Amino acid sequence: MVVPLCLYSLQRTMMNLISTLLQRVMWAALLLLAVLVLNFSMMHLAPGDVADTISQSMGGADAQTLAQIRADYGLDQPFISQLANYINKVFHFDLGYSYFYNQAVTRLIFEKLPATLLLVITAQIVALIIGVILGVYSARNRDGWVSHFVSFFALFGYSAPVFWTGILLLIAFSLKIPLFPVAGMIDVTVDGGFIARFLDLLRHMVLPVITLASIFIALYSRLCRASMMEVLESDYIRTAKSKGLSDHRIIYKHALKNSLSPVITLAGLQFSAVISGAVLVETVFSWPGLGTLALQSIIARDTPTILGILFFSALVVIVGNLVTDFSLRFVDPRLRKH
């Protein structure tokens, strides 16, 4: 009698999970559609188009060439038919052809996506780890000078514009003390095996990751500090202390998991901010990712590429939020019931 009951409740949990997931996917799809339509319309409101930027890159083009470019790319068609064409293509999983880059948009994006993901995910992880360590430390020694120093330093990282931090780091560690390269993701002149190239990649990653992480270390450390301090006040911690458990055990086995919950929520919410921060960092460090591509295609009025990137960014943020939600369930069992 017990076994079928267990199976039944397991089945219900699974169905709950699946229906939640499906609901979320449906909302995500609607959101993506709205993103596309809205941005397509906004791009078309601005005067001028990609034929003008192609003309700029060519140092001038005559009327015939401009007309030909516009005809080739369907830019002389009415707005609604251009929009309808585009949405239709997207439903067939075709993100279109980049006018400016002369390449399929999907190929462009997939070439650049790994670089951005590498930067963004590493920066988030680094920011989380450092933020949590600093937060825990300053919660334990809340009046120590380290605690105040951490608050100040973190706030500095958060308030300084990210491109300024980036250029400062470049001047300090690429020019004055030449430790790190000035631009790019890899050095193509490096010969040698996998290890050599992996180390070269790490060398290139240091400055951009630190720059991008610097914004979020402040947030995570302060939140973790506040959250940890609150948790350390609670009854069960007092119980653990009176039971004679070591400080170390209390913090790392009991308190940390509970105080991490708001930090992880924030990390998930910040995902979209990390992507926009990545645009600036990628520009300063010439990091060949989606951020650079986004900026360049906006300047070039390359509508298919911009929409493709927006589509992907929206997708990444949605997936990021989903992952955050599910990892919260892992950390906080109270959420599993829903």
Add this chain to the structure above:
Amino acid sequence: MITLLKQFAVASAAAAIIATSVLADDIPEKGGTLVYSLAQTPRHLNPAVQSGTATGAPGAQLFAAPLRYDEDWTPQPYLAETWEVAEDGLSVTLNLVKNALFHDGKPITSEDVAFSVKTIQENHPFKTMFAPVTEVQTPDAHTAILKLSQPHPALMLAMSSQLMPIIPKHVYGDGQDPKSHPQNSDNVVGSGPFKLVEFKRDEHIILERFDEFFMEGRPYLDKLVMRIIKDPSARAIGLQNGEIHLSTFESVARDINRLQADDSLTATPDGYAAIGALDWLAFNTASGNTADVNVRKAIAYAIDRNFILNAIHLGIADEASTGIHPGSPLYNAKVESYDLDLDKANQLLDDAGYVKGDNGMRFGLNVDFGWPEMKPKAEYTKAALKKIGIDVTVRSSPDFPSWAKRVSNYDFDMTWDTVFNWGDPVIGVHRTYQSSNIIPGVIWSNTQSYKNERVDELMEMAGIESDTEKRAELYSEFQKIVTDELPLYTTNTVPYHTVYNNKVGNPPMGIWASSSPMDLVFLEE
């Protein structure tokens, strides 16, 4: 007599020994990888269908042209060993080298030259370059005769790497549209000293030596890596810490002054004469107060060129007064230079009947600019014209297409602009002044709506005049008239500089700068 002969013999022998020892020292070692930073990503690598220096820099390494140019505007043999212009100017015969090969090993023949000209005529945005070419005859595999409908001296400058790359017929003649041909960016089969290894947009272009290049012993470099670094500060740091060996088209004054002070680097303005980039203030001569030539002259007298040269460009730009670049042999400096003269400016406006109102202002004008680097000039214009009673409003545009739409639809009073000469005036200068080139919606056409019959006539005559002296005279008169009527007020050359590490030998210095082949460049180690 014999003593003289003996002296002469000794002297020549000495000269010969010195010459050979110098030459022997001068032949550099082969090898090395040069890192060259580009500021923009090219759309693709084929200059036959895409103009602009972003494509020209890699394109000139991948593709060869009939001629190449040194610092003196003298054509040198390249794919064409010798060439002749007919007496009547109606044909140009090119005798091609016999041993030239494409990167896939197939020979370069006159058929390819004919095909390249046709492709450029049909697809390249600059139509005036090859407009008079009616056909290209190919009597044998190594002779190409370009037949012209009228004499066309501009053709000589057009036959260089930036404007006439020789592309393979057997690749691009397969029926696909050359503008979007897949081999414009991947598996490029070229005719030049370097072949393509990899092109990653916004990252790099990797080129390596083409071993069967027809010029013996060249290129010297093993590899040429063009890294795309858009941020000027990052490029400057890269040059200083030795990561980057060469950069062209640097124009930020502060960076250049700092780089010039670095002992390991050289910064030079040489090499940009053919590109011929000029900054000017263009006026709308069709409507508004700027339609009055007195207003335009008054504005020119009120804007101090020296301020622009010294305060805005910190001394690294040169003066320019006509629509032709001062580096061109056709430049005429003997024109009105409109040096700062506020009294004259005020007088002109008073005499023309523009009375100052109670607030000291006569009337208002807008000034536009197309990209952020021009903003200082626009703001200076406001301050300068205040002194003669013109109330200037600075209008910024969010980006280039917005500005281009505005200006090309005549929705402006004055705008700062940068325009390139592209070698011969027929290619890049005529388009600004021709009354037949007033076409709405096209930026860098005659957006000033300037109409002058004599100027049209002069340009037409100069376009077909093969005699260099007569041509210079025609362009002299042209420059006098346009400087007198001021459809635009040219202030300075754009201070493009080539910055290179002192380890780089023979950096590209000819009149086409980075759009010339870099087969003679080497790296000292």
